[in-house]
């Protein structure tokens with residue numbers, strides 16, 4: 001099942017710099033592991049914003065939910081999920 005997910009990160013301005021750096025490093029490792037595993041198909045930066053547009057290919061809604069709740073930055077994110085269906089005009 002394909003899902004488009006927009007994640008917008010809002011880190012608190014007063015966040016401890018070491019906690020901030022370690023959380024971002026953990027997020028990178030988590031995201032790269034899921035990309036290598038084939039569940040996180042696309043990860044694009046929304047230009048000019050601390051936000052990304054991602055596409056996930058997962059077995060079901062519960063798997064997507066588990067992935068999103070497992071994001072180290074999840075407590076600081078606004079997340080919007082859109083289920084994707086094939087467009088009738090798509091050529092690939």
Ligand SMILES: O=C(O)C[C@H]1C=CC(=O)O1
Pocket residue numbers: 007009027028029031043050051052073
């Ligand atoms: O930077 C972001 O958009 C937030 C998050 C998503 C993947 C990752 O490595 O960080």
